[in-house]
Amino acid sequence: MNETVCITGASRGLGLELARLFYARSYRVFPVVRSSAAAEALLREMPDCRPIMADVADDNCTAVINGALSGQAESLDLLINNAGISGTADGLEQVTTNEVGELFNVHGLGIIRTVQGALPMLERSARPRIINISSRLASLTKTAAGEFNHGGFTYSYRMAKAAQNMLTLCLHQELSERGVHVSAVHPGKILAGCASHDANLTPGEAAERIFEWCRTAGPHNSGQFVEAGAGILPW
Ligand SMILES: NC(=O)c1ccc[n+]([C@@H]2O[C@H](COP(=O)([O-])OP(=O)(O)OC[C@H]3O[C@@H](n4cnc5c(N)ncnc54)[C@H](OP(=O)(O)O)[C@@H]3O)[C@@H](O)[C@H]2O)c1
Secondary structure: OOOEEEEEOOOOHHHHHHHHHHHHOOOEEEEEEOOHHHHHHHHHHOOOOOOEEOOOOOOHHHHHHHHHHHHHOOOOOEEEEOOOOOOOOOOOOOOOHHHHHHHHHHHHHHHHHHHHHHHHHHOOOOOOEEEEEOOHHHOHHHHHOOOOOOOOOOHHHHHHHHHHHHHHHHHHHHHHHHOOEEEEEEOOOEOOOOOOOOOOEOHHHHHHHHHHHHHHOOHHHOOOEEEOOOEEOOO
16 A cells, blocks of 8 residues: 655645655655645645645644544554744844744644644554654754854754754654654755755755655664765764
């Protein structure tokens, strides 16, 4: 039977390309989007996909995702937590606690909500995998080495993605015992909404690399932080 995948943030950017790629490879695709216009656009292009309308920043999304998956599938093989937003303030004088809170809510709490909603269905899969789309900017090791000192990167995005990586490790430590693979994947520097100034990959190219990681993901490489197509990153 074809595998089932749920992808958050599938209205545009990397998430849309992932939905297109998995759909083209005959997966049953559950794209999570925030608007009916986005759901309708997906259905026009991919008539057999099953859009879920949910905002990962809202606690309600847990029940919505759970209900949509359990009502329409036997199990879930892959949950790709891709939804994300970027910050605007790159210096201490500019950053606001409101912006930091907003990014923590989407990149961190959003994944707690989607995993809580999807886990019962993941546990029915023979090969369950949770892939959290992270960023090289989440790396404490790289940050401490000064790699991102002059990129104009925001406090909010770097803090939220680092917290998301900690969540990935916590989930790995709890869920690998229950047979669920959990990993953090930096997709590369993509020409999409969360792009950095040095972006060089199309969303389609990045999606191909992530697809390959999802294909090979299993118990043996759970708990890793990788750059898709390139190798292991330091936490
Ligand atoms: N671009 C890069 O170079 C890069 C590098 C490293 C990591 N990443 C990560 O890759 C992921 C995708 O980035 P991207 O560049 O493709 O971003 P993007 O083009 O801005 O797309 C972001 C997607 O997330 C959705 N989203 C945002 N907030 C949401 C919420 N509260 N609930 C549900 N969906 C929400 C958006 O939906 P709407 O259309 O409704 O706004 C959109 O579909 C992000 O996690 C980002 O941090 C990107």
